[in-house]
Amino acid sequence: MARNLDTALLRAFVAVAETGGMTAAAGVLNLTQAAVSQQIKRLEESFGGRLFERERRGLALTPQGERLLGLAKRLLTVNDQIWAEMTAPAETGEIRLGFPYDLVPGYAAPVLKRFARCCPRVRVRLFSHASREIREAVERGEIDLGIVEEVATEPHGETLMVDQLVWVGARGGDAWLQRPVPISIGSETCSIRPPTLAALRAADVDWRPVVEIANVDALNATVQSDLGVTTMLASAVPSNLEILPPDCGLPPVPPLSVSLYLRRDHGMRAVDDLARIIRETFCRRPAAAAVAA
Incomplete structure (x- = not known):
């Protein structure tokens, strides 16, 4: 069964461990010495063992206390980060x-x-x-x-x-069967253009441009009308177009x-x-x- 830690008790524990005494920790936490002592007692009862032992110079951590100290600091850091994040003014x-x-x-x-x-x-x-x-x-x-x-x-x-570039055509279209292949392709700044043209050159596939344009809607319209084919990232293919099969005769294009x-x-x-x-x-x-x- 899940148990919830009381961060106030952990904060008192860390303060005592770092200052070496109940009185000094009370000053850091702005509490009475009795209140800090009670918090440490409650924490020890929760874990079923002593966390401090008294020495000539003050309080020292027991082995169980040593194990707890690093964990408690980490939990308090996350607690404080969450509090600061959730209470900060909304950014504009x-x-x-x-x-x-x-x-x-x-x-x-x-x-x-x-x-x-x-x-x-x-x-x-x-x-x-x-x-x-x-x-x-x-x-x-x-x-x-x-x-x-x-x-x-x-x-x-x-x-x-990393997404695969695929050849795309009109649903039920046959532009991909034509030779030279009619290609709709992006303008000079299009990142898909260089690998597509390199693949066509490497496979020695003859092609002709239908449109070379930066406007994706206009480019897709020529493909949907079966005037040409194009390459796209597989995850970006619109529902009104279809990915051509691997055996369509067009060369594979590397992913981007x-x-x-x-x-x-x-x-x-x-x-x-x-x-x-x-x-x-x-x-x-x-x-x-x-x-x-």
Whole structure:
């Protein structure tokens, strides 16, 4: 059966251990010597043994008391951290968050909804750009947090997940059968573009561009219309498109890391809260990504 420790008794115990006597501990705790003595007695009764023994210079810890001291300090530290966190004034201000275009539909809403409950007085400005632009904005201090798709996470970043790039086409479409293959692809700043084109070159697959554009909605519209095919992170494939089978004749494309970067001098507790929510959200990645990976 679970038992709850009385932190007031533990605080008295630590004070006596550190000062070496009941009277000195009473001064630290702003209590009477009798009250401190009673608290130590109650704690000893709880654990069924003596925690102090009297010596010429004052009180000394028994072996049981020695075992308790480190544990008690750790528990009190956590207790004080929780108290300070939960009683601190609600933080206000604004956080600037960078999100790649293709990850906004599947991930932005749950992140922002949870954060609004956690920090209701902090506004979030969402910047949707290509990954390279987000990364550069974080480095310049223009964005507080940035989610970035890249080949590998840099040392000062944090990997949220590694997701497979997959070929995607219209449901029931046949654009993938055409030669040269019609490709809808992002603009020069798109992080998915280089590995996709490298895979096509390596496999010597002839292709032609349908659209080269940064607007994900416009790009997806050409794929949905069966004008072309594209590559996407498996977890970002919308329901109106489908992942093409491995035997479709298009080369496999290596996975990408989805990374998180924080502005080093952000100075806001809410930024750390938002980063935690982002981590937890990306850990619960959609089943499609897990199947494709």
